[in-house]
Amino acid sequence: MGRYIRRRLITAVPVFFGITLLVFLMVNLAPGSITDLMGEGSAAGADKAALEAALGLDRPLPLRYAGWLGDLLRGDLGESYFYDRPVSRLIAQRVGPSLLLTGSGVALAVAIALPLGVLAAWKPRSPWDRLASALSLISYGVPGFFLCLAGIDLFSVTLGWLPTHGMYTFGTFTSLTDLLRHLVLPAGVVCISSLGELVKQTRAACLEALGQDYIVTARAKGLTEGGVMVRHAFRGSLVPVLTTILSHIPHILGGSVVVEQIFGWPGMGSLLFSGISQRDYPVVMGVTVVIALAVLLTNLLLDLVYGLADPRVRYGKG
Amino acid sequence: METHAYLPRSPWARFRTDRRAMLCLSVLCLELVLVFLLPPLLGLEPNVSDMAAGFWAPPSRTHWLGTDDVGRDLLARLLCGGQVSLLIGLSAAAISAAIGVPLGLLAGYRRGAWEFWLMRLADVVQSFPSIVLVLCLVVLTGPSAGNIVLVLGLLGWTGIARLVYGNTLTVRDQEYIVAVRALGASRSLILRRNVLPNVISPVWCSIPLRAGRAILSESSLSFLGVGIRTPQASWGSLIQAAADLTVLTARPWAWLPPALCIILTVFCLAGIGDGLRDALDTRSRRLPI
Numbered sequence: 001m002g003r004y005i006r007r008r009l010i011t012a013v014p015v016f017f018g019i020t021l022l023v024f025l026m027v028n029l030a031p032g033s034i035t036d037l038m039g040e041g042s043a044a045g046a047d048k049a050a051l052e053a054a055l056g057l058d059r060p061l062p063l064r065y066a067g068w069l070g071d072l073l074r075g076d077l078g079e080s081y082f083y084d085r086p087v088s089r090l091i092a093q094r095v096g097p098s099l100l101l102t103g104s105g106v107a108l109a110v111a112i113a114l115p116l117g118v119l120a121a122w123k124p125r126s127p128w129d130r131l132a133s134a135l136s137l138i139s140y141g142v143p144g145f146f147l148c149l150a151g152i153d154l155f156s157v158t159l160g161w162l163p164t165h166g167m168y169t170f171g172t173f174t175s176l177t178d179l180l181r182h183l184v185l186p187a188g189v190v191c192i193s194s195l196g197e198l199v200k201q202t203r204a205a206c207l208e209a210l211g212q213d214y215i216v217t218a219r220a221k222g223l224t225e226g227g228v229m230v231r232h233a234f235r236g237s238l239v240p241v242l243t244t245i246l247s248h249i250p251h252i253l254g255g256s257v258v259v260e261q262i263f264g265w266p267g268m269g270s271l272l273f274s275g276i277s278q279r280d281y282p283v284v285m286g287v288t289v290v291i292a293l294a295v296l297l298t299n300l301l302l303d304l305v306y307g308l309a310d311p312r313v314r315y316g317k318g
Numbered sequence: 319m320e321t322h323a324y325l326p327r328s329p330w331a332r333f334r335t336d337r338r339a340m341l342c343l344s345v346l347c348l349e350l351v352l353v354f355l356l357p358p359l360l361g362l363e364p365n366v367s368d369m370a371a372g373f374w375a376p377p378s379r380t381h382w383l384g385t386d387d388v389g390r391d392l393l394a395r396l397l398c399g400g401q402v403s404l405l406i407g408l409s410a411a412a413i414s415a416a417i418g419v420p421l422g423l424l425a426g427y428r429r430g431a432w433e434f435w436l437m438r439l440a441d442v443v444q445s446f447p448s449i450v451l452v453l454c455l456v457v458l459t460g461p462s463a464g465n466i467v468l469v470l471g472l473l474g475w476t477g478i479a480r481l482v483y484g485n486t487l488t489v490r491d492q493e494y495i496v497a498v499r500a501l502g503a504s505r506s507l508i509l510r511r512n513v514l515p516n517v518i519s520p521v522w523c524s525i526p527l528r529a530g531r532a533i534l535s536e537s538s539l540s541f542l543g544v545g546i547r548t549p550q551a552s553w554g555s556l557i558q559a560a561a562d563l564t565v566l567t568a569r570p571w572a573w574l575p576p577a578l579c580i581i582l583t584v585f586c587l588a589g590i591g592d593g594l595r596d597a598l599d600t601r602s603r604r605l606p607i
Contacts, residue, residue: 011438018442026451030458141584143534145541146577149560157567164563257449258538262561272450273542276457284454292445299445 004307012300019292020072024065026288027281068285077286082278087286090271097167098267101260102252104183105190110245113195117202117241121210122229132199139196147189148262155185165264186263190256194248201244205237212236239306249298329519332597339593342586349583353400362394365549377571384571386559396575399551404583406467406552407533411525413471418478419521423509425479426486426517437483440476448473452535457544463552466545470532477528478521485517519598523591530587537580553580 052058056067071078077087120132156164167182168174209215210233218232219225260269268287275283333339356362367389368381375385383392425436443451455469489495490513498512537554539545541561546552553576560566560573 011434011441014435014438015441015445018438019445022442026454026458031460137585137588141530141534141588142581143537143541143554143577143584145538145554145557146581149557149566149573149577152563153566157563257453258542261542273453276454277544288446288450288454291447291450295445296441 001307005304008300008303008307012296015296016293019296020069020289021065023285023289023292024068027285028061028064072289077290078282080275080283081280082283083280087282090283091268091286091290094266094268094271097265098260098269099252101183101186101265101267102190102256105187106194106245106248106252108187108191109195109198112191113198114202114241117199118206118229118234120199120203121206121233122225124207129203132203136196136200139192139194139199142192144189144193144256144258145262147192148185148259151185151189152262167266182263186256186259186265189259193256193259198241198244202237202241205240206233208240209233209236243302246298246302249294329594329597333593336593336596338589339596342589342593346583346586346590349400349579349586350404353397353404357394357397362391362397364390364394364398364551366390374565374569374572376569383575384569386572392556392572392575395551395556396553396579399546399553399556399576400579402463402546402550402552403533403536403554403580406463406470406536407529407583407587409467410470410474410532410536411529413467414474414528415478415521415525417472418475419482419514419518421475422479422482423486423513423517426483427490427505427509427513433483436479440479443473443476449535449538453539453542453544456539461539461545461547463546463550466536466539470535474528474532478524481520481524482517485520486513489513489516520595522598523595526587526591526594530584530591533580533584533587553577 049058056064059067068078075088077091079085080087080090083090116128116132116135119126119128123129152164155162162185163182164185168178206229214236215228215232218228223231257269257273259265260267261273264270268291271283272287274280275287357364368375368385368391369389371378371381371385371389373385373387373389375381375389377384381391381393383396386392386395421436425433451473452469455473456466459465459469495508495512498508503511533553536545536552537557540547540552540554541558543555543558546555548555556576557573559569565572
């Protein structure tokens with residue numbers, strides 16, 4: 001086990017540096033300097049040089065990377081150019097709403113996908129199976145922004161049931177029902193978007209489990225089909241299903257750029273979008289690096305848990 | 319073998335017997351023909367304002383889909399937007415495959431340092447939700463059709479490389495490869511002639527799906543206003559008009575056609591992918607999956 005952990009940690013180190021390097025280079029090698037935007041019209045020559053010096057942009061690239069990385073490791077993501085606030089505090093404000101929106105959407109998707117996937121695997125070519133494949137197709141093929149528009153058109157404009165924008169009605173104080181009314185549409189879109197993959201994986205994993213010898217044994221013992229399905233096939237398919245669910249964690253944390261932007265939801269996705277639109281580079285670097293490092297950490301923890309749970313993982317090819 | 323002896327022998331012959339897949343393929347081909355042939359045939363101009371028709375004109379005999387906010391013919395813009403969207407999707411998928419296949423082969427066949435570093439590179443790229451990286455890179459390099467294709471194509475290689483890598487790992491130690499190696503064949507010859515044909519079929523299935531995903535990514539970016547921008551059009555940028563609530567509710571002819579085009583195209587690409595999977599993979603025929 002010790003060797004497995006060590007090997008897994010060693011592979012995480014280059015990925016960590018790769019992620020930080022990619023984020024840093026992406027922003028710093030982009031054509032057009034922030035000073036052009038900030039001092040538009042007026043800044044030239046000396047002003048521009050002073051501005052670059054103030055932002056620390058006059059130092060050579062490797063030094064800037066080292067400085068940024070050092071700050072990052074201390075939890076300092078720099079100051080936003082536009083909000084005049086530390087990026088870490090901006091992110092801290094936005095993580096909650098993103099977790100709420102994407103978390104509830106994905107949770108709803110899991111609650112629908114697991115039973116549906118099991119039913120579809122249990123009764124191939126039944127109406128349940130057809131419903132499952134129709135839902136996967138819709139989830140894959142219908143763009144999220146179209147679902148948002150259709151939802152707004154139907155539920156907000158035509159029926160007038162739900163609000164179209166924000167987390168709370170403007171001017172009111174926080175009330176739970178108001179929040180829920182604002183949550184329904186965007187969370188519904190997130191749910192449909194993540195539903196397809198989950199249904200497909202659950203169905204495939206259950207079918208795979210149904211082909212195993214222990215299912216034959218369970219049937220031979222005289223268990224009912226339902227008992228075989230739920231207690232054996234479903235449990236046998238839990239690991240791949242769990243992996244699919246957990247692979248949604250980065251999206252839960254990072255929020256959904258498109259949905260948050262359309263519904264004006266104050267989460268990580270809309271923070272990233274406004275950051276990139278305004279060329280607020282510290283915000284862009286902070287948000288992207290936090291999301292990617294969260295993914296790295298999640299994958300690392302998952303692998304360690306699998307290693308603990310299943311000895312075959314430990315001795316397999318890493 | 320006897321279980322599927324009734325199947326036509328070549329994958330293409332099997333694909334042709336798949337009615338749903340053939341329908342999807344025909345619809346896609348028809349779309350390609352229409353978006354490229356109709357504008358010159360009907361003499362449609364996507365960037366000319368028709369002052370006589372006015373702004374936001376409803377569908378009429380002169381403008382079948384009406385006009386937009388500056389009086390441009392929406393059918394012309396739908397077709398020209400289709401050229402952009404379809405080309406971006408297909409070429410991004412082609413670029414991803416062109417990068418992913420050789421890198422996957424190298425990592426799986428040579429193993430060692432190649433395997434370690436290529437897979438770590440894939441780990442790095444896959445640590446970002448794809449829309450995050452695509453959004454940042456397209457905005458930073460400047461939104462244009464060329465940059466969108468490059469970004470989508472360059473970032474999409476990881477999935478294909480992993481597919482090829484996994485299959486190469488199982489193929490490389492098979493006896494026939496050992497036999498060819500013993501005959502003294504060069505590494506590149508083995509990779510091209512013996513390994514590649516045995517690992518390529520899942521790539522063919524994933525290319526249409528990847529093209530569909532690229533079309534969806536492009537349309538999301540353009541919808542958000544950071545992809546294809548006017549005067550150029552794409553299906554996503556046409557739907558952007560519906561961000562305005564009056565357009566959304568009162569002028570569905572302006573945004574429904576491009577939305578339906580996206581959905582139809584992506585569904586067809588998914589259908590082609592499914593058909594290719596069934597045609598290429600004889601194993602799935604034995605199990606009723």
